[in-house]
Amino acid sequence: MSKIKKLLVSLLAFLMLATVAPLSGVQAASANETSISNYKSSDLSLNVKSALAIDASTGQVLYAKNANKALPIASMTKLITVYLTLQAIKQGKISWSTKVKPTSQIVKVANNSEYSNVPLYSGHSYTVKQLYEATLIESANGAAMMLAKAISGNQVTFVKKMRALVKKWGITDAEIYNVNGLPNSYLGTDAYPGAAKNAENHLSAKDMAIIGMHLIDDYPEVLNTTKIAKKTFVDGSTKTQMTNFNWMLKGLSSYDSRYPVDGLKTGTTDAAGACFIGTVKKNGGRIITVVMGAQHKSASDASRFKQTDKLLTWIYANYKSVNLTANSKLMTVKVPYGEDTTANVGVKQTTTLWDPVDGKSLSASLTRKTVNAPLTKGKTVTTANFKSGSTKLISLNSPNGMKVKVASLQNDNEVNFFVKIWRTIFGK
CATH class of the missing domain: 3.40.710.10 (DD-peptidase/beta-lactamase superfamily)
Incomplete structure (x- = not known):
């Protein structure tokens, strides 16, 4: 009986931490920051x-x-x-x-x-x-x-x-x-x-x-x-x-x-x-x-x-312009303790990116791929970085890689305590 109690206490502590801190942290900035002073x-x-x-x-x-x-x-x-x-x-x-x-x-x-x-x-x-x-x-x-x-x-x-x-x-x-x-x-x-x-x-x-x-x-x-x-x-x-x-x-x-x-x-x-x-x-x-x-x-x-x-x-x-429309799906994120365990996300506001005409593909990656429930439609949940081939797009505020705000495209309620325990032990 005491082992079960200890297990439940450990699970509860884990779940409390999970609801406070992101499950996947933002990538650390490079120590060698790319200078914008003489870009191209x-x-x-x-x-x-x-x-x-x-x-x-x-x-x-x-x-x-x-x-x-x-x-x-x-x-x-x-x-x-x-x-x-x-x-x-x-x-x-x-x-x-x-x-x-x-x-x-x-x-x-x-x-x-x-x-x-x-x-x-x-x-x-x-x-x-x-x-x-x-x-x-x-x-x-x-x-x-x-x-x-x-x-x-x-x-x-x-x-x-x-x-x-x-x-x-x-x-x-x-x-x-x-x-x-x-x-x-x-x-x-x-x-x-x-x-x-x-x-x-x-x-x-x-x-x-x-x-x-x-x-x-x-x-x-x-x-x-x-x-x-x-x-x-x-x-x-x-x-x-x-x-x-x-x-x-x-x-x-x-x-x-x-x-x-x-x-x-x-x-x-x-x-x-x-x-x-x-x-x-x-x-x-x-x-x-x-x-x-x-x-x-x-x-x-x-x-x-x-x-x-x-x-x-x-x-x-x-450069050629790439126009990303707000409320259009960009990628998905994981929501381990949401009623839906994945959610669609898109740029928070209509955004124009300038893609270098270099024959390389423009790609996006999220700084956080796992987020916590509850989610509210339209609320920022992470940011996106963009690359042309292997080269990052940079901005005045983010010379290591331009960050664009990404919002949830749906509401997603948080599951109850018992469902959290079940998913933690057995998965979905």
């Missing part, structure tokens, strides 16, 4: 200091050149300013119709013809919507500073919000001194205190791609503005024609009908050269590209767009 850089020569191309949803890395190197980002900075603006609107702190008056220093910046701008005047009021559009379309430096004023009251407080935001996203190498990307000395009394006169905002191509991912994912409506080629800024009787510095938009000089570019932001300073973070939705997926430090010999130099076009041409020639 030898396959394509770009005349830029750094570059990166990723899938906008998964972060799958398609190409990288010096992607981890922090460089001046110039007006690409304004995407962080715009993110915080959209966040403040969503939180109800400001609205599109909120009116703001410029300080004397902002007026000086806004009316300096050396900078990209729309003119702003002392005593005039401007809506957040006007300033937001001017920031994205005309890359107006004064307008970006006005958005910071509307949200935080002053430039320094807003810069601290910018720093906190990117840190939250895992960006640890950021140097941010202002809201528009100009050299610090250009901002007069609004220059960041304690920073060098020539200090500029620095981030890497990888950092910029992360910012672009968050912006598009959290506020996809931003694309409705970044795709505008031309618009008039109206200030009473004064009208200023704004032309987007993203010349790859339809109707502008670097437009390529093969690639429907609809964002995001350019940036130019002497130190940064010509920079551009772009995005294209094609073949079921959205790609984000970043080029930094392209040639900029004159205001008419289109080098950054030519390099982006070259990068896109290479991507679409060397």
Whole structure:
């Protein structure tokens, strides 16, 4: 009798552990992490200091050149300013119709013809919507500073919000001194205190791609503005024609009908050269590209767009999109203590993978092949890794192998205690 009791106690202890811990653990990451900094850089020569191309949803890395190197980002900075603006609107702190008056220093910046701008005047009021559009379309430096004023009251407080935001996203190498990307000395009394006169905002191509991912994912409506080629800024009787510095938009000089570019932001300073973070939705997926430090010999130099076009041409020639639909079966998992001992699983949300055109088959494997009941339809139960032949697809967050969330496609209740004992001893 005592032996039976001991057996039952042992079985009970085993079952308690089984319900708490996964029956099959996640595979450990390799100690020799694959670097994304120069992924396939030898396959394509770009005349830029750094570059990166990723899938906008998964972060799958398609190409990288010096992607981890922090460089001046110039007006690409304004995407962080715009993110915080959209966040403040969503939180109800400001609205599109909120009116703001410029300080004397902002007026000086806004009316300096050396900078990209729309003119702003002392005593005039401007809506957040006007300033937001001017920031994205005309890359107006004064307008970006006005958005910071509307949200935080002053430039320094807003810069601290910018720093906190990117840190939250895992960006640890950021140097941010202002809201528009100009050299610090250009901002007069609004220059960041304690920073060098020539200090500029620095981030890497990888950092910029992360910012672009968050912006598009959290506020996809931003694309409705970044795709505008031309618009008039109206200030009473004064009208200023704004032309987007993203010349790859339809109707502008670097437009390529093969690639429907609809964002995001350019940036130019002497130190940064010509920079551009772009995005294209094609073949079921959205790609984000970043080029930094392209040639900029004159205001008419289109080098950054030519390099982006070259990068896109290479991507679409060397990858084919594979669209996985949510709620479609991908594989099955074992559920030892479920009413059904197996369950169908699929990607949690519709996902685009970019399969290298290399003649090798794309395959998937689950990090956990055995899961615990109960299962709820739609709930994440494991992740999937993908390979082209023996080569793993990698992403910004998972350079050892991109992980895609996998959800149960069915409900599966947990069996009772006695059935668990029976299955443990005799199997199903």
